[in-house]
Amino acid sequence: MKKFTTKSLEEELSAKLMLHFGKTAEEALPGEMMRACALTLRDVMALREVETRRKTRKEQKKQVHYLSLEFLMGRSLMKNAYNLGILPQLRQALENMGFKAADIFEIEPDAALGNGGLGRLAACYLDSMTTLEIPATGYSICYELGIFKQKIVEGQQVELPDNWKDLGAAWLLPKPAEAQEVRFGGKVREFWDNGHLHIIHEDATVVQAVPCDMEIAGYGTEHVNVLRLWDARSTKPVDMSLFSRGEYLKAAEEEAMAETIAKVLYPEDNHVEGKSLRLKQQYFFVSATMQSIVAKHLETCGTLHNFHEKNVIQINDTHPALVIPELMRLFIDDAGMDWDEAWRITTQSVAYTNHTVLAEALERWPQDLFSRVLPRIWQITLEISRRWQEKVEDFYHDPRKTEKMAIVWGGEVRMANLCIAGGMAVNGVSGLHSEILRKDVFRDACGMEPWKFRNVTNGIDHRRWLSEINPRLDSLIKELTGGDEYLLHPQALKKLDAFADDRTVLDRLAEIKLANKRDFAAHAKKTRGVILNPDAIFDVQVKRLHEYKRQLLNVLHIIALYQRLQDDPNAITQPHTFLFGAKAAPGYAVAKRIIHLINSLADQIDHDPICKDKLQVVFLENYRVSLAEQLMPASEVSQQISTAGKEASGTGNMKFMMNGALTIGTLDGANVEMHQLLGDENMFLFGLHSDEVEQMKREGYVPQRIYNRSPVLSRCLDALRNGFRDGVRYDDLYQRLLFGAGGSPADEYLLLADFDSYCQASDRVVRTYADPVQWNRMSLHNIARSGVFAADRAVAEYADNIWRVPHRK
Numbered sequence: 001m002k003k004f005t006t007k008s009l010e011e012e013l014s015a016k017l018m019l020h021f022g023k024t025a026e027e028a029l030p031g032e033m034m035r036a037c038a039l040t041l042r043d044v045m046a047l048r049e050v051e052t053r054r055k056t057r058k059e060q061k062k063q064v065h066y067l068s069l070e071f072l073m074g075r076s077l078m079k080n081a082y083n084l085g086i087l088p089q090l091r092q093a094l095e096n097m098g099f100k101a102a103d104i105f106e107i108e109p110d111a112a113l114g115n116g117g118l119g120r121l122a123a124c125y126l127d128s129m130t131t132l133e134i135p136a137t138g139y140s141i142c143y144e145l146g147i148f149k150q151k152i153v154e155g156q157q158v159e160l161p162d163n164w165k166d167l168g169a170a171w172l173l174p175k176p177a178e179a180q181e182v183r184f185g186g187k188v189r190e191f192w193d194n195g196h197l198h199i200i201h202e203d204a205t206v207v208q209a210v211p212c213d214m215e216i217a218g219y220g221t222e223h224v225n226v227l228r229l230w231d232a233r234s235t236k237p238v239d240m241s242l243f244s245r246g247e248y249l250k251a252a253e254e255e256a257m258a259e260t261i262a263k264v265l266y267p268e269d270n271h272v273e274g275k276s277l278r279l280k281q282q283y284f285f286v287s288a289t290m291q292s293i294v295a296k297h298l299e300t301c302g303t304l305h306n307f308h309e310k311n312v313i314q315i316n317d318t319h320p321a322l323v324i325p326e327l328m329r330l331f332i333d334d335a336g337m338d339w340d341e342a343w344r345i346t347t348q349s350v351a352y353t354n355h356t357v358l359a360e361a362l363e364r365w366p367q368d369l370f371s372r373v374l375p376r377i378w379q380i381t382l383e384i385s386r387r388w389q390e391k392v393e394d395f396y397h398d399p400r401k402t403e404k405m406a407i408v409w410g411g412e413v414r415m416a417n418l419c420i421a422g423g424m425a426v427n428g429v430s431g432l433h434s435e436i437l438r439k440d441v442f443r444d445a446c447g448m449e450p451w452k453f454r455n456v457t458n459g460i461d462h463r464r465w466l467s468e469i470n471p472r473l474d475s476l477i478k479e480l481t482g483g484d485e486y487l488l489h490p491q492a493l494k495k496l497d498a499f500a501d502d503r504t505v506l507d508r509l510a511e512i513k514l515a516n517k518r519d520f521a522a523h524a525k526k527t528r529g530v531i532l533n534p535d536a537i538f539d540v541q542v543k544r545l546h547e548y549k550r551q552l553l554n555v556l557h558i559i560a561l562y563q564r565l566q567d568d569p570n571a572i573t574q575p576h577t578f579l580f581g582a583k584a585a586p587g588y589a590v591a592k593r594i595i596h597l598i599n600s601l602a603d604q605i606d607h608d609p610i611c612k613d614k615l616q617v618v619f620l621e622n623y624r625v626s627l628a629e630q631l632m633p634a635s636e637v638s639q640q641i642s643t644a645g646k647e648a649s650g651t652g653n654m655k656f657m658m659n660g661a662l663t664i665g666t667l668d669g670a671n672v673e674m675h676q677l678l679g680d681e682n683m684f685l686f687g688l689h690s691d692e693v694e695q696m697k698r699e700g701y702v703p704q705r706i707y708n709r710s711p712v713l714s715r716c717l718d719a720l721r722n723g724f725r726d727g728v729r730y731d732d733l734y735q736r737l738l739f740g741a742g743g744s745p746a747d748e749y750l751l752l753a754d755f756d757s758y759c760q761a762s763d764r765v766v767r768t769y770a771d772p773v774q775w776n777r778m779s780l781h782n783i784a785r786s787g788v789f790a791a792d793r794a795v796a797e798y799a800d801n802i803w804r805v806p807h808r809k
């Protein structure tokens with residue numbers, strides 16, 4: 001296989017510019033050059049993918065199919081060049097051709113086909129599955145619009161469409177020959193013939209699913225996998241004038257459906273939207289995916305009886321749960337299998353990852369909508385439900401458990417229960433989360449089938465989130481650990497622990513952080529006009545805006561600091577900058593109010609001379625993967641302050657840790673495992689534990705009592721209520737905390753209960769920062785022990801314990 005040199009890359013890029021845009025390098029615009037780069041790398045990967053696929057088929061290897069409604073890929077150019085081992089050559093080639101490499105990388109739009117952690121996890125796992133040389137394919141929808149772009153106008157979020165495909169489509173390889181047809185609505189007719197029941201799906205609206213493949217290169221391997229994104233098209237672009245009236249309407253309907261299905265990603269994170277379009281999106285990509293997998297399996301093996309031995313379907317949350325009835329449909333209706341065998345094979349093929357315990361995020365579809373949109377899938381789901389219910393009754397003889405574990409109940413289809421019944425494995429995404437699933441959320445199912453319930457703690461692509469984005473730290477690590485071992489064996493980071501008392505190493509860590517902070521400050525100034533003081537603590541909370549993530553707790557503490565400063569201008573000696581980044585779901589009013597509040601507070605502090613060089617608050621608009629990549633290397637404090645028991649894992653926490661930021665956090669999600677690795681002495685823990693949260697709720701939590709007892713807190717809350725210099729009052733947020741509103745209880749997420757403890761932890765952060773040796777040593781330990789949070793480890797666990805597929809060690 002050919003290996004690029006700087007010179008051959010230049011030739012290739014020139015050829016691409018000429019062929020695709022009819023331009024020379026001198027004439028090309030930066031966007032055209034970016035696309036020429038993408039096309040060049042795409043070609044290399046496409047060739048390798050053909051070879052990977054040929055081997056997989058020839059050796060009839062077991063394949064992993066990773067289904068997710070979201071893949072938050074971010075940018076690919078630098079990443080692919082890095083994985084292909086040609087990043088330095090590409091940089092040089094671009095410079096030689098008269099471009100600034102950094103500008104070309106910067107111009108690439110994020111492929112933001114996801115909301116937050118769940119979608120980013122899928123992207124990190126694609127990288128690891130490929131690097132570990134597992135034959136794997138990701139499947140999702142080729143949304144025309146990714147997650148909206150956020151602008152802040154007069155302190156408030158405004159959403160703009162994210163037309164990522166203009167430039168981003170250069171990565172996509174359409175495969176129209178592999179299109180599938182997906183059927184919606186209509187009626188199901190059954191008839192018996194020769195002792196066989198035949199199913200005819202009549203009057204259905206048909207949508208064509210056309211695959212657009214994005215090649216995924218692994219690191220240090222020629223193995224290439226694919227992310228298959230299904231685009232929706234109307235089926236027959238036939239002359240409409242020839243249609244009879246009825247057919248004309250049908251055709252129009254199909255065209256309308258095709259146009260809307262792949263139009264836009266739903267922007268809700270950890271919250272379900274019970275819209276019929278969402279259900280159609282789910283079935284669209286599930287059906288297209290399963291049809292193509294089953295067809296390919298038949299081609300290579302000639303039988304479906306060994307389907308589960310050669311395929312495993314991993315579903316990222318319940319969004320692709322329809323794989324279960326869809327596989328049953330393909331086995332029974334299309335292949336003529338009997339129910340029992342179809343069920344045996346299905347339940348040995350599918351595994352489900354749960355991502356949340358929040359009630360508002362558990363998917364339940366109204367039965368009438370479900371049966372109307374998917375009439376045949378409804379019949380099958382009803383039969384799955386009937387048999388499952390029988391099994392539960394036989395096991396427990398307890399009507400309350402029958403009700404709790406039911407799949408179809410009270411006019412709804414409960415997707416998590418469908419996944420538990422129809423899957424071979426159910427995993428949570430951190431130790432604590434999996435424990436809560438076993439002991440609480442899925443307790444009864446676990447009592448009946450305990451072997452299904454597992455844990456796989458999340459991980460992140462450490463090559464992207466450390467090596468690629470933080471070259472200074474990457475160099476130091478390679479120097480200290482003796483080479484690039486850590487890139488494929490992240491546990492090699494452990495060797496850094498040995499340098500805890502080496503002052504020169506600690507000083508170099510500090511220099512790297514400062515240089516990264518300066519870079520970020522320069523970037524923030526250039527792109528947003530924000531002036532950041534690189535000598536201030538960079539204290540960061542970036543993640544989706546959600547009440548359970550408690551950005552408001554961070555705000556309350558900053559208000560307290562600000563009030564302290566007003567009482568005593570010398571109360572702060574160390575400059576402290578609080579950075580926020582967060583998108584709110586467009587329909588989530590409270591989250592939007594909190595964004596407004598952060599901006600009001602930032603403005604107040606900006607305009608108060610008392611705060612100069614002491615306290616600053618900055619809201620970074622449009623938080624996304626590429627912004628996270630700029631920010632992580634420059635961060636010093638990582639805010640992971642969710643109400644204990646609510647954050648399933650978190651992965652932002654891991655990105656910060658790997659880049660040497662220290663965590664202030666609750667014992668929630670993967671923070672618990674970070675704490676086990678680091679001890680009290682290397683992170684700043686605070687707050688109630690998850691069992692204490694539950695207990696407090698049971699016993700009747702009255703936040704007003706805390707308000708009445710604490711003068712600091714009550715002063716903060718009163719300030720919040722009255723607002724700041726922009727004249728906006730936040731009485732609504734005040735009311736929510738003290739009295740509850742709109743059906744939610746007072747201070748649902750226990751901000752007031754944790755406030756004191758949080759303030760104390762924050763004071764410890766500042767005191768520790770004053771001792772640079774101590775701080776840098778803690779930072780070193782964080783980096784050294786972050787190796788377990790590499791996605792390679794997580795994917796290897798899935799491969800060994802759930803998928804049962806071999807992988808590179």
Ligand SMILES: *Cc1c(COP(=O)(O)O)cnc(C)c1O
Nearest residue numbers: 116117543624625628650651652
């Ligand atoms: C990692 C990441 C997330 C997840 O952050 P959490 O703090 O784990 O919620 C969300 N959005 C983006 C853009 C990310 O890169």
